[in-house]
Amino acid sequence: QVQLVESGGGLVQAGGSLRLSCAASGSILSFNFMGWYRQAPGKQRDLVAIITRAGSINYADSVKGRFTISRDNAKNTVYLQMNSLTPQDTAVYYCYCNAFKAYWGQGTQVTVSS
DSSP states (O other), X not given: OOOEEEEOOEXXXXXXXXXXXXXXXXXXXXXXXXXXXXXXXXXXXXXXXXXXXXXXXXXXXXTTTTEEEEEEGGGTEEEEEEOSOOGGGOEEEEXXXXXXXXXXXXXXXXXXXX
C-alpha cells in the first residue's frame, strides 16, 4: 500500500507561482511513474505532468513552458513548480503514482485569482 501526501496548494494571484509537493510512503524509484492530475469544478480529472521511473517527462499542452515536474529520490517526493498561473489553472491537484496499481493523494486546492 502506497500513501501519497500532497502539500503546497493555496490562493495566488494570476501571474504568481506555487510549488506542490507529494511525499510518498515508499521508494519512488520503485514506481512505474508518478505525476500530477487536476480537476476543476464540473470537469473531468486531467493529466498535468508525469515522470517515469527512467526520468522521462510529459506535460499537458496547457502547462508546457509554465509548469515543471521534478523529484527528489532521497526524500521520495515529487514536486510540481507552477509559474505564470492563470485562473484557468484553478483546480484540485492530485498526486498519482502507478506501482502496479494506481494510488492517489487526497488532493490540494489551487486557486488563482484574476
